[in-house]
Each structure stands twice: as C-alpha cells, then as structure tokens.
Amino acid sequence: MIESFFSWLETSALGAFVKDQGATFATIEAVHLMALAVLGGSVLVSDLRLCNVVLTDVPSKTVTDNAHKYFKISLIVLLVTGFVMLSGVAVKCYHNFYYWVKMAALAAGILFAFFVRAPLLQRDHAELNPMTLKLVALASMSLWFLVAASGRWIGFSG
Amino acid sequence: MRPQSPHEWARFHCGITRELEASVLNSLALRFAEWVDSLSISSSLHESFYLYNWIETTHVLTLMLSLGMLFVIDLRMLGWWLMDVPATRIAERLNRPMWIGFSIMIVTGILLYVAIPIRTTQSVWFRLKLILLVAAAINAIAFNKYLAATGKTWDLDKIPPKRARYAAGASLCLWAGVIVCGRFIAYDWFDCGKEMSAFMNWAAGCIASAAGHH
Numbered sequence: 142m143i144e145s146f147f148s149w150l151e152t153s154a155l156g157a158f159v160k161d162q163g164a165t166f167a168t169i170e171a172v173h174l175m176a177l178a179v180l181g182g183s184v185l186v187s188d189l190r191l192c193n194v195v196l197t198d199v200p201s202k203t204v205t206d207n208a209h210k211y212f213k214i215s216l217i218v219l220l221v222t223g224f225v226m227l228s229g230v231a232v233k234c235y236h237n238f239y240y241w242v243k244m245a246a247l248a249a250g251i252l253f254a255f256f257v258r259a260p261l262l263q264r265d266h267a268e269l270n271p272m273t274l275k276l277v278a279l280a281s282m283s284l285w286f287l288v289a290a291s292g293r294w295i296g297f298s299g
Numbered sequence: 300m301r302p303q304s305p306h307e308w309a310r311f312h313c314g315i316t317r318e319l320e321a322s323v324l325n326s327l328a329l330r331f332a333e334w335v336d337s338l339s340i341s342s343s344l345h346e347s348f349y350l351y352n353w354i355e356t357t358h359v360l361t362l363m364l365s366l367g368m369l370f371v372i373d374l375r376m377l378g379w380w381l382m383d384v385p386a387t388r389i390a391e392r393l394n395r396p397m398w399i400g401f402s403i404m405i406v407t408g409i410l411l412y413v414a415i416p417i418r419t420t421q422s423v424w425f426r427l428k429l430i431l432l433v434a435a436a437i438n439a440i441a442f443n444k445y446l447a448a449t450g451k452t453w454d455l456d457k458i459p460p461k462r463a464r465y466a467a468g469a470s471l472c473l474w475a476g477v478i479v480c481g482r483f484i485a486y487d488w489f490d491c492g493k494e495m496s497a498f499m500n501w502a503a504g505c506i507a508s509a510a511g512h513h
Contacts, residue, residue: 164483164486164488167482167483167485167486168479170482171475171478171479171482171483174359174362174478174482175475175478177359177362177363178362178363178366178367178370178474178478179367179370180363180367181362181363181364181366181367182363182366182367182368182369182370182371183367183371184363184367185363185364185367185368185396186367186368186371186393189396194396195392195393195395195396196384196388196389196392196393197392198388198392199381199384199388199392203381203383203384204381204384207380207381211374211380285363286360286363289359289360289363290356290360293352293355293356293359293360294352294356297348297352
C-alpha cells in the first residue's frame with residue numbers, strides 16, 4: 142500500500158510538475174536548505190543555551206520561548222518543500238535506506254519536540270534539574286542533526 | 300565596423316582591454332584549477348565515496364550552526380526575534396558559535412573545491428556564489444562597524460533603526476543567494492561544452508584548457 146502511494150505520488154500532477162520543470166526541484170531544494178538553516182538556528186540557540194554554552198546571561202526560558210515560533214515556521218516549510226521534492230523522486234526514495242532513516246528521525250524529532258521538549262520547557266526552568274535540561278538539549282540536537290545528515294545521504298545512494 | 304570618432308575608438312579599446320583582462324583571469328583560474336586537479340589529494344577526495352560525501356554532509360550540517368546563528372542575529376536586527384534581549388548582546392554572544400560554523404564551512408568548502416577543481420572553476424553558480432560571499436562579507440563588516448559605533452543607543456528599541464534593518468535584510472537575501480548558488484553547482488545546466496548563449500559561456504569562463512578540458 143505504501144509503495145503504491147509512492148508510485149501514485151510520482152505520477153501525480155505535482156510529481157510531473159517537479160520532474161518536468163527544469164529547475165523546479167533544485168529551487169525547492171534550495172528553499173528546503175534555507176528552512177533547515179532557520180530550524181538549525183532555532184534548535185541550536187535554545188539547546189546550546191540549555192547546555193550553558195551561549196547567551197548564558199539571558200534567561201533560558203526567554204531564549205526557548207522565542208525560538209519555538211521560528212522552529213514551527215521552519216518545520217512547516219521543511220515539511221511542505223520536503224513533500225514536494227519527494228513527489229518528484231518518490232519511487233527512488235521508497236527504495237532508499239537513508240530516506241527511511243530520515244523519516245524515522247524526523248518522526249522522532251517532531252514527537253520529541255512537541256510532546257517532551259516543549260511541555261518541559263514551558264515550566265519554570267529553575268525548578269527543573271539542570272542535568273535533565275542538558276540531556277533534553279543533547280537529544281534534540283542529535284535528532285535534528287541525524288535528520289539533516291540522513292537527508293543529505295538520500296542523494297548519495299540509490 | 301571600424302570605429303570612426305575618437306570617442307568610439309576609446310570605447311573600442313576599453314572593450315578589448317576588458318575582454319583581455321577577463322580572458323587572462325579565466326586562463327589563470329583554469330591553470331590553477333588544473334594544478335589542483337593534478338594533486339594526489341584531489342583524486343583521493345574525488346574517488347573516495349565516503350570521504351567526499353562526509354565532507355559534503357559536514358558542509359551542509361554546519362549550515363545549521365553558521366547560518367542558523369546568523370539568521371538569529373539578522374532576525375533580531377530586523378526586530379522580529381528576541382526583542383527583550385539587547386541587540387548588541389545577541390550579536391556579541393552568537394558571534395563565536397557562528398564563526399566556528401563558518402570556519403568548518405570554509406575548510407569543507409575548500410576540500411570540496413579541491414575534489415572537483417576544474418568543473419567548479421568553470422561553474423557559473425560557483426562564481427556567483429563567490430561574488431555573493433564577498434558582498435555578504437562587506438555588508439557584515441560595514442554593519443559590525445555601525446553596531447559597534449551606535450548599537451548601545453538603540454539596543455532595546457522596539458523597532459531597530461532603518462540601517463540595521465536594511466543590513467539584516469541584505470544579509471538574509473545575500474545568504475539565501477549563497478545557498479541557492481551552492482545547491483545549483485551540482486547541476487550541469489551551464490557546464491562548459493554545452494549549447495548555451497555567448498553570455499553564459501563568458502560568465503562560466505569557458506575556455507579550452509591545456510589538458511583538453513572545457
């Protein structure tokens with residue numbers, strides 16, 4: 142069923158548009174990378190703050206609360222551009238190991254961000270164990286780096 | 300048609316001089332690329348599947364750190380992010396992680412050039428990327444001077460001054476251009492040897508090399 146969805150997606154009007162219009166795929170790829178940079182900024186500025194590496198003289202809650210909005214915006218852009226890119230090479234992606242690694246990491250990253258990290262960071266940070274905050278930050282950075290790295294490797298294989 | 304007036308002769312000579320200069324620059328760039336290509340490190344990088352791909356992956360991953368921090372600073376200067384924190388503090392504190400990221404990007408970028416020097420030298424996108432990088436650097440230097448001179452006077456203003464917003468907007472546009480050009484280098488739309496306009500041949504610096512490359 143999943144395979145037939147991927148086949149259908151590639152033959153859909155969207156898939157045909159992405160494949161047939163010369164620079165469309167490359168342009169969407171570039172927008173995807175810009176959104177990745179914004180997501181990277183929002184994740185790293187918050188997580189490095191939680192690890193006491195940057196902006197140590199700014200309350201961590203101020204940094205994380207501000208960054209979450211841009212995290213959500215960039216994530217939406219990444220998901221939309223990612224889906225459009227997928228439509229052009231859906232069958233290839235279905236058979237690509239790194240695509241599924243990326244999807245697993247992405248699902249884990251989203252679930253972790255919205256169901257673990259965000260609810261935890263909404264609380265008063267002074268009441269939280271500093272080690273818990275650091276572990277959450279390390280897990281968050283690791284997940285998003287895994288998403289980005291596995292995404293790049295899709296292009297190197299298959 | 301021969302130039303008639305002294306003014307036309309002057310323009311004619313200027314045109315020839317510019318063409319010669321461009322041709323000399325392109326020849327020098329190509330000779331340098333051919334020399335890099337002859338180094339053993341170039342073929343080692345190019346032929347190693349894992350080494351080359353990991354260098355490229357690191358180049359992209361560091362974008363999250365370098366451009367990520369830069370975007371935070373620029374969005375702050377635009378008045379869109381972290382407005383309850385002084386602008387100068389954001390710029391000062393995020394400068395170091397941003398430069399760590401840029402340093403890794405520069406090293407991996409040079410290694411990527413070394414791996415494929417000739418095609419990269421004759422890539423329109425690579426050339427445009429370098430121009431945008433220089434423009435972004437000039438913009439950043441000018442803005443840092445302005446920030447150092449005046450930053451404390453508008454640090455917590457609800458709307459940062461026009462100059463700060465323009466510089467941040469320019470920075471975002473220039474870096475978006477760098478990302479687009481960087482991504483487009485991989486595509487062969489304007490590779491030398493392909494059917495393309497005289498302008499694109501000129502922009503890519505397509506001249507035959509001693510080694511027989513285009």
